[in-house]
Amino acid sequence: MDPNTTVCAPNATISLAVIVALLEANNQGKHFSYSSKIELFALFFSIELKELEACFGGFAHYYLRKQNIRMSDHGNTLTSASANRDDFSVTFSLSDVFDIEHFVAREPELEEMCKALSSDGSRQAVVLHGLGGIGKTQLTVAYAKRHRNSYSAIFWLNINDEDSVKQSFAKMARQILRERPTAARLSSVDLSEDLDGVVDAVKSWLSLPNNTRWLAIYDNYDNPKLPGHDTDLTAVDIRIFLPESYQGSVIVTTRSSQVEMGHKIKLRKLEGLQDGLRILSNASRRQKLANDPDAVKLAQELDGLPLALATAGAYLHQVMMSFSDYLRLYKESWSRLQVTSPNLSSYEDRTLYSTWQISYEHVEQQNSLSAMLLRLWAYFDNYDLWLELL
Numbered sequence: 578m579d580p581n582t583t584v585c586a587p588n589a590t591i592s593l594a595v596i597v598a599l600l601e602a603n604n605q606g607k608h609f610s611y612s613s614k615i616e617l618f619a620l621f622f623s624i625e626l627k628e629l630e631a632c633f634g635g636f637a638h639y640y641l642r643k644q645n646i647r648m649s650d651h652g653n654t655l656t657s658a659s660a661n662r663d664d665f666s667v668t669f670s671l672s673d674v675f676d677i678e679h680f681v682a683r684e685p686e687l688e689e690m691c692k693a694l695s696s697d698g699s700r701q702a703v704v705l706h707g708l709g710g711i712g713k714t715q716l717t718v719a720y721a722k723r724h725r726n727s728y729s730a731i732f733w734l735n736i737n738d739e740d741s742v743k744q745s746f747a748k749m750a751r752q753i754l755r756e757r758p759t760a761a762r763l764s765s766v767d768l769s770e771d772l773d774g775v776v777d778a779v780k781s782w783l784s785l786p787n788n789t790r791w792l793a794i795y796d797n798y799d800n801p802k803l804p805g806h807d808t809d810l811t812a813v814d815i816r817i818f819l820p821e822s823y824q825g826s827v828i829v830t831t832r833s834s835q836v837e838m839g840h841k842i843k844l845r846k847l848e849g850l851q852d853g854l855r856i857l858s859n860a861s862r863r864q865k866l867a868n869d870p871d872a873v874k875l876a877q878e879l880d881g882l883p884l885a886l887a888t889a890g891a892y893l894h895q896v897m898m899s900f901s902d903y904l905r906l907y908k909e910s911w912s913r914l915q916v917t918s919p920n921l922s923s924y925e926d927r928t929l930y931s932t933w934q935i936s937y938e939h940v941e942q943q944n945s946l947s948a949m950l951l952r953l954w955a956y957f958d959n960y961d962l963w964l965e966l967l
């Protein structure tokens with residue numbers, strides 16, 4: 578198929594319906610990875626139908642390009658201004674990461690990370706583990722922004738699966754070559770064809786003598802290869818993707834509590850009600866929530882789970898609805914889930930899915946094509962999706 582072909586709207590709708598049905602039939606019981614893509618809901622409230630109709634053409638184009646994908650370099654570029662401009666410094670970019678506007682709380686964790694990563698150049702590692710949506714990625718973004726001047730280069734890798742991490746290495750290689758065109762071994766590797774060669778070349782660059790002040794962030798290490806569990810062929814062994822020499826700093830985020838590396842920090846729910854209210858207030862753009870007993874009740878109900886608070890807030894930003902009405906919808910959604918998804922056993926998952934369900938049903942009422950597109954996107958890693966795909 579010509580990648581530039583625009584699929585006409587009725588075909589796009591039918592094709593989308595067929596693809597979603599097939600994916601769902603083949604993935605019964607498999608959990609969607611929620612992560613920050615749930616917040617795309619907020620976006621969907623404002624998208625016009627005609628824009629969505631064009632999207633399937635965008636996806637066809639995307640599939641054909643996927644092997645040679647290059648993430649867009651829009652926005653959010655930060656420079657390590659006061660870092661020593663030695664031969665190894667590279668501009669820090671947050672272009673692939675969802676970076677929230679108002680980060681709250683987590684000061685003790687930020688301090689703990691800072692202590693654990695303080696180094697004379699020898700390798701230091703921190704593993705952040707905790708539930709999906711608890712705030713591991715955002716804490717890491719906050720750390721990277723706060724400490725960017727302490728590092729000569731900060732790299733962001735998605736280690737969700739082998740393909741993603743290799744693509745991340747290819748992106749790192751391009752970043753390095755853009756500013757260090759003389760990086761000898763890197764410049765001789767074919768960045769789109771020889772991904773294993775790229776991984777080796779980048780690891781060698783990170784192992785060069787004196788290149789000790791980099792920070793590599795391995796985000797989403799959710800399917801780790803663990804000793805004695807060799808049957809899962811999709812599990813990833815992070816050791817293959819770490820530079821050999823004992824230098825530089827590493828942060829790993831994971832939902833697994835079994836990753837043993839460096840200093841482990843378990844990320845818990847937000848304890849202070851005020852922090853929950855701040856997320857709700859920032860996401861809903863509504864003020865003085867502490868004075869509203871229904872807002873306080875909702876924050877208590879959402880129990881310090883950042884993603885649930887942000888999802889509820891995003892909904893309330895888009896829909897003219899009182900906190901008490903949302904609370905009623907939330908309780909109904911919770912009860913319905915008990916019937917429709919009895920195997921959602923954890924309280925936290927149920928909380929998250931209840932807020933998710935409310936937003937999903939609203940999108941579906943407004944535009945069934947948008948809802949179907951969301952169901953399709955649920956099968957993608959959020960790193961594989963960006964606004965320009967539409």
Ligand SMILES: Nc1ncnc2c1ncn2[C@@H]1O[C@H](COP(=O)(O)OP(=O)(O)OP(=O)(O)O)[C@@H](O)[C@H]1O
Nearest residue numbers: 612613680681709710711712713714715883884887
């Ligand atoms: N400290 C925080 N301040 C404000 N909002 C937060 C904070 N932490 C998390 N959030 C909200 O919760 C959402 C989910 O957080 P994040 O993506 O960091 O979770 P995660 O633990 O990395 O989840 P996953 O395991 O799915 O990757 C964020 O997009 C943001 O809206």
Ligand SMILES: [Mg+2]
Nearest residue numbers: 612713714797
């Ligand atoms: Mg994350």
